Amino acid sequence: MKKIEAIIRPEKFNIVRDALTELGYPGMTVTEVKGHGSQKGISEVWRGRRYRVDLLSKIKLEIVVKDSEVEKIVNTIISESQTGSIGDGKIFIFNVENVYRIRTKEIGEAAV
Amino acid sequence: MKRVFNKKTISVWLLLITVGLLFNLGTVAAADPSGASTYSDSIGGLKYAVNFSWTLLGAFLVFSMQAGFAFLGGFLRQKNMLSYMAHCFIDSTFGAMVFYFFGFALMFGGSKLAPGLDSGTPFVGNDGYMLLGNSYDVQTIMFWLFQMVFATKTVSIIAGAVAERLKFGAYLTYSFLVCGLVYPIYGHWVWGGGWLSTLPFGAGVKDFAGCACVHTVGGILALCGAIVLGPRKGKFNPDGSPNPIPGHNLVYVVIGTFILAFGWFGFNAGSTLAATDLRIAVVASNTFIAAAAGATIMLFLTWAMTGYIDVPYICNGALAGLVAITAPCAYVAPWAAVVIGVLAALAMRGTIWLVEVKMKVDDPLGAVAVHATNGIWGMLAVGFFADGTYGGVSGLITGSGWQLLAQFIGTIVAMAWSFAWGFAIFSIMRYHMNLRVSDLVEYEGLDIHIHGTPCYPVESGIVSLGGVPIEEVRKADEEQTSLLERAMSKDATREKIYSDKLGRWVYALVKPSKATPKK
């Protein structure tokens, strides 16, 4: 099993979530994060002076899925959240040792 | 613009202004600018003093309503809060300037309500520009302050319906025109001694504190603006069903309602312009009773209809009652205020359904429902419930239907006037300058793009240190921004399908493209 951690633009979050739900993967963990890669930041104004803000708001999606489904989900996320502009985000794939469902005590792939 | 504002031009202008000022020697033309000839140590003089204090305090209270309007921005999303607050704040300042320069003169010239307001026709006034000459008089100026805070309320109503998607330049333009032309001219007809106030039916059109002049005019203009501007992205689905777009802070909404209700005492009770007119007690009580009745009926209605006690609706119900009682507050008995408040809230609820579901118009704050409908209802209520105990205004309950006819005419004229001007202003602006902000700006929020800073810069503890933007980065910035613009526009026009799984409309899936490793 793999955990897909996707950092995407906040404006794209609803689109990505709807697409994933349509595909059949409704479960996810969502966090609001700040950060930047090579994106230079945006320009803001305070008390009449322009200045640069380099910590930008993003959304982090975390989904745990079976190995066979990773490619389909990653491609969906990429195609739904891509704009072509710097700051679209990144996707990281992690290995998951085990998964437990708390309500039914299922273990492994059945719990995903 | 840089060419106009260099050092040499500025110094030339300063020199001209100074010379001009220096030549203005001698005494100043005025009626009674210090109050010395109006006031005297007598009953008559004290009467002036008491009425001045009452009216001025009423004006200050109405000004404080601006903070209440600003707080209602809790209905909007966090990313657009600052732009709405900017609208409310600039309304009270920019609108005041416009009203000072010529709005007041167009509205009250010829009304003879105070010194220096002598020339005008039944259709438009023409005296009192910039409060100079004979209108530089303490009475006229007190009157100006009171009327100006009313004018700024009219413009603020429109801000609620066009929030979250209007360009700032368009906002300044419509503020200028509404405060300078639309509001004053209709106001002249009703309050400035114009043709509506002298209709031969009943006592003429009676609008005590501004149902028609402020709320109907403002509400209908808001409706026109919302129609021409179009709905927010994501508000309506392809089949026309509306989506709820929740606000970001309901504490602000409740506080805003409190501040508005508090200021409404000045709005209504101050409109007697005199504390020696003891009817102010009835006016103030009617005001509050209608607010309470409107809120209470919404409490029970939402409880019955949805099982939840819906706080925003209760607040809007109170505001609906306040709007509706604005015209009849001086003319009706308290029991009538209860009826008016209850029916006002119900009318508001009905209008929200009508505007959002039937007409498919997006009104973020419910401005049209609260102000337009209840402005109309309040005017008609005068014709129904006025009991003749004040001002010779008798309505249907005393057996006379003429007042109702006059009120009806006044309302129809207000609606026609506002619709005509509203569509004209907004349509012409849409043609020339494209009213809406770009899709990128609408998605990311007006605050950052138009005002340069988010409204709540730090939600969590993470603070970003800033530096001065480097010139070389600017070109790269522009490229990236245009890429983003194109992507956002594509999103805005994407096909949507109805998803049974989610029970709502979603974007149709695009063909997923394969991710390729870089060689």
Add this chain to the structure above:
Amino acid sequence: MKLKRYSLSILVTCVLIASVRTALAGDPGGALTYSDSVQGLKFSVNFAWTLLSAFLVFNMQAGFTFLGAGFVQKKNALNYLAMSFMDFCIGALIFWLFGFALMFGGSKLTPGLLEGNRFIGYSGFLLLGDSYDVHTSVLWMFQIMFAATACTIVTGAVAERFKFHAHIIYSMFLCGVMYPVFGHWMWGKGWLETLPFGVGARDFAGSGVVHGMGGLVAFIAAWLIGPRFGKYNPDGSANVIHGHNLVYIVIGTLILIFGWFGFNAGSTLAVTDLRVSVIAVNTLLSAAAGAVTLIYLSYFMTKKSDIIMACNGALAGCVAITASGAYVPHWAAIVIGLIASLTTRLSLYFIENKLKIDDPVGAISVHGANGLWGLLSVGIFSDGTYGGVRGVIVGSYWQLLSQFIACVTLIAWCFGMAFLFFFVLKRLLGLRVPVNIERSGIDTYEHGTSCYPGS
């Protein structure tokens, strides 16, 4: 610690002395002042007006609180709120004890204020004896709000790094010594008011006395305390440390303008003086002009309509018109507001970038600079229709000279006294909190809790 021990005994002694004179009083019940006649009703109406105006000015404290809270960082918000709240309370007590007496003794404005000379007053201590009178109480009520405003202005400029205890002592000093003495010169029939040029220096509702003093003391305080950690880089360039909530800033401005109606129009102390309407309108027009000027200017300069600048502009207009509101025509109020907002913008740049003084809320620029401009504007734009004050636009230059002398005196007094006071306080107590506290937030250090406990 020594100060604390002695202050209690001083207080007890004062009360004992005062209690001896309690039997004597002016007219504490109002029965002698009021009568069912035109004169009596005149008192009633004017009392009502002045008291309501005092309540409006008190409302400005809420406005300042909102405004400053929005400008400071989230971790320091509670400290600013506490300073803003407490300086009013402490200032009120000190002003009652002896500040009012120093300020208005000898002015003969109301009963019990007979003794004083051109430099200081000395009657009306603890509002006892002949000053225990309804009319004097109304005056006191109105004046304390002004003193509280002056105190609060400085709080904004020293926020986020000032020791709370140092702040308390500073409030006592300002409300007890600095503000009353200068106020006496300007309003208590002191030497500035009775200058032989024009009609003497005029400051109608306190541009100089309240705002100018607040701003200039803020200048010295912010300079001596030093900038916040991380504000200035080694090469001297300034970093932006932005506030945490802009809703508070806009709401604070609206509440302040609302209260300013009481500040200016109430300063007639009488609604039988019908000039109040002109004053109220001038206040609003100046605020409006200031806001509109800066919203356009900020757009031309940065391509963004900066609402914070518009708020600062509105307040700048209010400050400047505070001196001249009663004396100028309306078009002049607009000009005054326009120039005030431009002064603020220039001053913000100058103080932050050239003088390298860190001012979180812009108090020095909004209040100090425009306090001085307000004083000068009386000499330029007064048109002679009220109080015999004639300015340059009607051909008289002497008033401007009086106003200029008042400006110079204000600067000398504020800079001198504030420098002495803060210098001594720095040696005795230390003005700043430790650096690591400044970085992690003063709220928990000084007050035990953060401003937003749950988050």
